[in-house]
Amino acid sequence: MLVAVRKIQKALxxxxxxxxxxxxxxHGYSEWSTSNSTGxxxxxxxxxxxxxxxAIVKICTEHRTPMIPFGAGSSVEGNFSSPFSGICIDLSGxxxxxxxxxxxxxxxxxxxxxxxxxxxxxxxxxxxxxxxxSPTAYVGGMIATNCSGTNAMKYGTMxxxxxxxxxxxxxxxxxxxxxxxxxxxxxxxLNALFTGSEGTLGIITEATLKLAILPDETSxxxxxxxxxxxxxxxxxxxxxxxxxxxxxxxxxxxxMSVINQNGGAGGRKWTEKPTLFLKFTGTKDSMNEAIxxxxxxxxxxxxxxxxxxxxxxxxxxxxxxxxxxxxALLAVRPENTEIWSTDVAVPLSRLAEIVDLxxxxxxxxxxxxxxxxxxxxxxxxxxxxxxxxxxxxxxxVKACVSRMMRRALEMExxxxxxxxxxxxxxxxxxxxxxxxxxxxxxxxxxxxxx
Amino acid sequence: MLVAVRKIQKALxxxxxxxxxxxxxxHGYSEWSTSNSTGxxxxxxxxxxxxxxxAIVKICTEHRTPMIPFGAGSSVEGNFSSPFSGICIDLSGxxxxxxxxxxxxxxxxxxxxxxxxxxxxxxxxxxxxxxxxSPTAYVGGMIATNCSGTNAMKYGTMxxxxxxxxxxxxxxxxxxxxxxxxxxxxxxxLNALFTGSEGTLGIITEATLKLAILPDETSxxxxxxxxxxxxxxxxxxxxxxxxxxxxxxxxxxxxMSVINQNGGAGGRKWTEKPTLFLKFTGTKDSMNEAIxxxxxxxxxxxxxxxxxxxxxxxxxxxxxxxxxxxxALLAVRPENTEIWSTDVAVPLSRLAEIVDLxxxxxxxxxxxxxxxxxxxxxxxxxxxxxxxxxxxxxxxVKACVSRMMRRALEMExxxxxxxxxxxxxxxxxxxxxxxxxxxxxxxxxxxxxx
Numbered sequence: 001m002l003v004a005v006r007k008i009q010k011a012l013x014x015x016x017x018x019x020x021x022x023x024x025x026x027h028g029y030s031e032w033s034t035s036n037s038t039g040x041x042x043x044x045x046x047x048x049x050x051x052x053x054x055a056i057v058k059i060c061t062e063h064r065t066p067m068i069p070f071g072a073g074s075s076v077e078g079n080f081s082s083p084f085s086g087i088c089i090d091l092s093g094x095x096x097x098x099x100x101x102x103x104x105x106x107x108x109x110x111x112x113x114x115x116x117x118x119x120x121x122x123x124x125x126x127x128x129x130x131x132x133x134s135p136t137a138y139v140g141g142m143i144a145t146n147c148s149g150t151n152a153m154k155y156g157t158m159x160x161x162x163x164x165x166x167x168x169x170x171x172x173x174x175x176x177x178x179x180x181x182x183x184x185x186x187x188x189x190l191n192a193l194f195t196g197s198e199g200t201l202g203i204i205t206e207a208t209l210k211l212a213i214l215p216d217e218t219s220x221x222x223x224x225x226x227x228x229x230x231x232x233x234x235x236x237x238x239x240x241x242x243x244x245x246x247x248x249x250x251x252x253x254x255x256m257s258v259i260n261q262n263g264g265a266g267g268r269k270w271t272e273k274p275t276l277f278l279k280f281t282g283t284k285d286s287m288n289e290a291i292x293x294x295x296x297x298x299x300x301x302x303x304x305x306x307x308x309x310x311x312x313x314x315x316x317x318x319x320x321x322x323x324x325x326x327x328a329l330l331a332v333r334p335e336n337t338e339i340w341s342t343d344v345a346v347p348l349s350r351l352a353e354i355v356d357l358x359x360x361x362x363x364x365x366x367x368x369x370x371x372x373x374x375x376x377x378x379x380x381x382x383x384x385x386x387x388x389x390x391x392x393x394x395x396x397v398k399a400c401v402s403r404m405m406r407r408a409l410e411m412e413x414x415x416x417x418x419x420x421x422x423x424x425x426x427x428x429x430x431x432x433x434x435x436x437x438x439x440x441x442x443x444x445x446x447x448x449x450x
Numbered sequence: 451m452l453v454a455v456r457k458i459q460k461a462l463x464x465x466x467x468x469x470x471x472x473x474x475x476x477h478g479y480s481e482w483s484t485s486n487s488t489g490x491x492x493x494x495x496x497x498x499x500x501x502x503x504x505a506i507v508k509i510c511t512e513h514r515t516p517m518i519p520f521g522a523g524s525s526v527e528g529n530f531s532s533p534f535s536g537i538c539i540d541l542s543g544x545x546x547x548x549x550x551x552x553x554x555x556x557x558x559x560x561x562x563x564x565x566x567x568x569x570x571x572x573x574x575x576x577x578x579x580x581x582x583x584s585p586t587a588y589v590g591g592m593i594a595t596n597c598s599g600t601n602a603m604k605y606g607t608m609x610x611x612x613x614x615x616x617x618x619x620x621x622x623x624x625x626x627x628x629x630x631x632x633x634x635x636x637x638x639x640l641n642a643l644f645t646g647s648e649g650t651l652g653i654i655t656e657a658t659l660k661l662a663i664l665p666d667e668t669s670x671x672x673x674x675x676x677x678x679x680x681x682x683x684x685x686x687x688x689x690x691x692x693x694x695x696x697x698x699x700x701x702x703x704x705x706m707s708v709i710n711q712n713g714g715a716g717g718r719k720w721t722e723k724p725t726l727f728l729k730f731t732g733t734k735d736s737m738n739e740a741i742x743x744x745x746x747x748x749x750x751x752x753x754x755x756x757x758x759x760x761x762x763x764x765x766x767x768x769x770x771x772x773x774x775x776x777x778a779l780l781a782v783r784p785e786n787t788e789i790w791s792t793d794v795a796v797p798l799s800r801l802a803e804i805v806d807l808x809x810x811x812x813x814x815x816x817x818x819x820x821x822x823x824x825x826x827x828x829x830x831x832x833x834x835x836x837x838x839x840x841x842x843x844x845x846x847v848k849a850c851v852s853r854m855m856r857r858a859l860e861m862e863x864x865x866x867x868x869x870x871x872x873x874x875x876x877x878x879x880x881x882x883x884x885x886x887x888x889x890x891x892x893x894x895x896x897x898x899x900x
Contacts, residue, residue, distance in 0.1 A: 103799035180862035181795040192642025213692030242663030286736030345631040349553035412630035447897030
C-alpha cells in the first residue's frame with residue numbers, strides 16, 4: 001500500500017497526496033452516517049482530471065490496494081467507508097463545469113461539482129437539474145448512490161438525469177457510456193448500471209446531465225393532521241387523484257418540535273403535529289388549480305391547518321423547515337449520542353401502515369426518534385438518537401431498524417429507497433433480492449473488476 | 451438442434467411446438483422491418499409460464515441451440531432475426547395480467563400482454579401505462595427494446611416504467627430484479643440493464659410496471675409551416691420555453707400527402723406542408739394556459755395554420771394521422787418495394803440541421819422518402835421506399851442511411867433513439883461508443899451468458 005502511495009506522489013506531485021491524521025479521519029468517518037467502519041485509508045489523493053484518476057487506479061490495481069472514491073462525504077450508509085483500508089480518491093478537486101449546452105438543455109461537469117453551485121450558475125438560463133439531496137452533495141456521489149430527494153415525485157431519481165458518464169474502470173481504462181442524445185436505445189444502458197453502483201464498478205469522473213426548465217411559479221402548502229395515519233391517508237388520496245404535486249413530504253410531531261427547538265427555520269412557530277409539506281410548481285393558473293384540487297380533497301383543512309405561502313420568503317421558510325430536518329436533528333442532539341438514520345420504501349398502499357408500526361416500535365425504545373419521508377414515493381426515513389457506546393442501546397436500535405427493514409420487505413418494498421446500501425445494509429440486500437439475483441450482481445461485478 | 455426440439459416437445463407437449471413453414475416464415479421475416487436475415491428458426495415454441503421458459507432455455511443451452519425470444523414481431527431493426535437459426539420462443543401465449551395493484555399504481559403482467567389491451571382493462575381505474583410504441587407491441591418486447599413513442603417527451607422511456615422484472619437467464623435460472631417499491635437504490639439497477647438488452651442477457655417473462663393517472667383533459671394542436679426548418683425551429687422554441695407539452699411530433703409534407711392518399715385518418719384533408727402535432731394534457735385550466743403560451747410563441751399561427759381539436763372525435767382523428775403514419779406508408783407503397791425505416795437522435799440544438807440535411811440527401815436518391823419524428827426528444831425517423839432486389843437502389847439507400855447515422859454521431863447523437871440495434875445497426879454501435887465501451891458490454895454479456 002505504501003509503495004502505491006509513493007508511486008502516486010511521484011506521478012501527481014507530493015502536494016496532491018495527504019497522509020495527515022485529520023484528513024484521514026475526516027475521510028474515513030462521518031458523524032452524519034449511521035454506519036462507520038474502524039478501517040481508515042492510508043492516504044488521501046486529490047486528482048484534477050480523468051487522466052489522473054486513471055493513473056491512480058492503475059497504480060492501485062497493480063499493487064492490489066483498495067480504492068475508495070470520495071465525494072462530499074455526505075452519504076449516510078457508510079458508502080465511503082474503508083473497511084480494508086486503502087487509498088481514498090477525493091474528487092473535490094474535480095469541480096469544473098466543462099461545457100454548458102444551453103440550447104440542448106444539458107451540462108457536462110466533473111464529478112466534484114456541487115449541485116447547488118451548478119444550479120446557481122445556470123439559473124440565469126432558466127434551467128436547473130432537479131435532484132435535491134443534501135445541499136453539500138457532489139454530482140459524482142449523487143450518481144453513485146442514485147440519489148433523489150424531495151423533487152423525485154415530479155422529476156424521478158438521479159438515473160433519469162444522466163445523459164452520459166465518463167468512468168475509470170478498475171483496470172484504469174476510461175470509458176464514455178454514451179454521446180449526448182436526449183434519448184437513446186443503443187446498446188446496454190451503462191448509465192443506469194453505473195448510477196447507483198456506489199463506486200463498486202468504476203469511478204465516475206465526468207457526467208453530462210439533463211436539465212429542466214425552471215418552473216414559473218412555486219407555491220408551498222403545509223397541512224397538519226391529528227395522527228400519522230390521517231396524514232399518510234391524505235397523502236395517498238392526493239397521489240391517487242393525480243394532483244400534480246412537485247413534492248409531497250411528511251414530518252412527524254417530533255420532527256416538528258425539533259424544528260421549533262432549532263429556531264423554526266426562519267423564526268416560525270410550528271404546530272407540533274404530523275405535518276404534510278406540499279410543493280406546487282408550474283404556471284400560475286395550473287398551480288392555482290392544483291391548490292384548489294388539494295383543498296377539495298383534504299376537507300376541513302382550508303384555514304389554519306392548511307397554510308399556503310404567499311411570498312417568496314415565506315415559501316423559502318416553509319420549505320427550509322423540511323430541507324433542514326437532518327441539520328436540526330444534529331443541532332439538538334445531546335452530547336455523546338449519534339443518529340441512526342435510515343430509509344426504506346414500500347408500495348404506496350402500505351406506507352401508512354409501515355410508518356405507523358415503525359413509529360410505535362421506535363417509540364418503545366425509550367429513545368428520541370422521529371419519522372419523516374418522501375411519502376409521494378412511498379419512501380420514508382427514520383432517525384433514532386442513541387449512545388453508540390452503550391451496547392444495550394446500540395443492540396436495541398439495531399434490532400429495531402432491522403425489524404423495519406424486514407417489514408418493508410414483507411410489504412414487497414426495499415431496504416433502501418435512496419441512500420444506497422453502503423456497508424450498513426449489505427446483509428439485508430441478499431434477503432431482499434434472493435441468492436440468484438445477488439449471484440448475477442456478483443458476476444457483473446467480477447466481469448468489470450476481475 | 452432437432453434433439454432440442456424433440457426434448458421441448460416432450461417437456462411441454464407436441465401442440466406447443468410448431469415446425470409449420472408459415473409459422474417459421476412469419477417468425478423469421480417481417481415486412482415492417484428494415485433488416486431481415488436469411489436465417490430462419492427450426493421451430494416455434496409457445497410457453498405459458500416462466501417455468502416453461504426456464505425449461506426451454508435449459509434444453510437449448512444444453513444443446514447449444516440459439517434461442518430467439520419473440521413478442522409481437524413489430525420491431526423494425528431485425529431485433530428478432532435468427533441469423534444462426536435456432537429455436538424461436540414465442541411469448542404470445544403468456545398474455546395474462548397477474549396482479550393489478552390499483553392503490554399502488556402498478557400492475558404485474560406476463561411478457562406477452564399487449565399494452566393497448568392492458569391499458570383498456572385498467573382505464574376504469576383512471577390509470578394507464580404511458581408508453582405508446584406500435585399498438586400491436588407486447589410488454590416484453592417493449593422492455594427488451596426500451597421503447598418509447600410520442601409520449602416520451604412527458605413520460606420518459608420504457609426504462610422509467612419498470613418496477614421489477616422476472617428474467618430467465620441463459621442457464622435457465624429465474625431471477626427477479628426487485629420487489630415492488632416505487633423507488634429504490636438497493637443494488638445494481640438490473641431493471642435498466644435488462645431494459646433495452648434486446649434479449650441478449652435473458653428472456654423477460656414477467657414485469658411489474660408503474661402506472662400514471664389518466665389526464666383529465668387532452669387537446670391536440672396541429673400547425674403547418676412553409677419549411678422543415680421553420681417547423682423544427684418552432685419546436686425548439688416551445689421546448690426551450692418550457693411549455694408543458696405532452697408530445698411534440700413532426701411530419702414532413704411527403705408524409706402528410708401519404709396520410710391524405712390513405713384516407714386522411716378519419717376523412718380530413720390535410721395541408722401538405724411540414725407539420726407539427728402538439729399534444730396537451732392535464733386539467734382544463736393548465737391545458738388552456740399551455741395552449742395560450744403556444745399561440746404566443748408561434749405568432750401568425752393562430753387561425754388556419756394552428757388548429758386545435760375541440761371534440762374528442764376530432765382529437766382522435768388528428769392524433770390518428772400521426773399514429774398511423776407507418777401503416778399509411780405501407781398502404782401506399784408500390785408493389786415490390788420495401789420501406790427502409792430507421793431512427794436516430796441528436797442533441798436538441800442540432801435537430802433542425804440534421805433533419806434538413808437528411809431530407810435533402812434522401813430526396814436526391816430519386817426515391818420516395820419521408821421524415822417524421824419525436825422532435826421533443828431530438829429523435830426522428832426517416833423512411834425510404836426502395837426495391838430490395840435492385841442492388842443499385844439497395845446500395846444507394848444503405849449509403850444514405852449510413853451517412854445519416856454518421857452525421858448523428860458527429861453531432862454527438864446516437865444511431866438509435868428508440869428502435870434498438872437489432873442486426874441492422876450492429877456495425878455502427880462500435881463507432882458510436884468506441885472500443886473500450888463495447889468491450890465492457892461484451893464482458894457484461896459474457897458474465898451473464900458464459
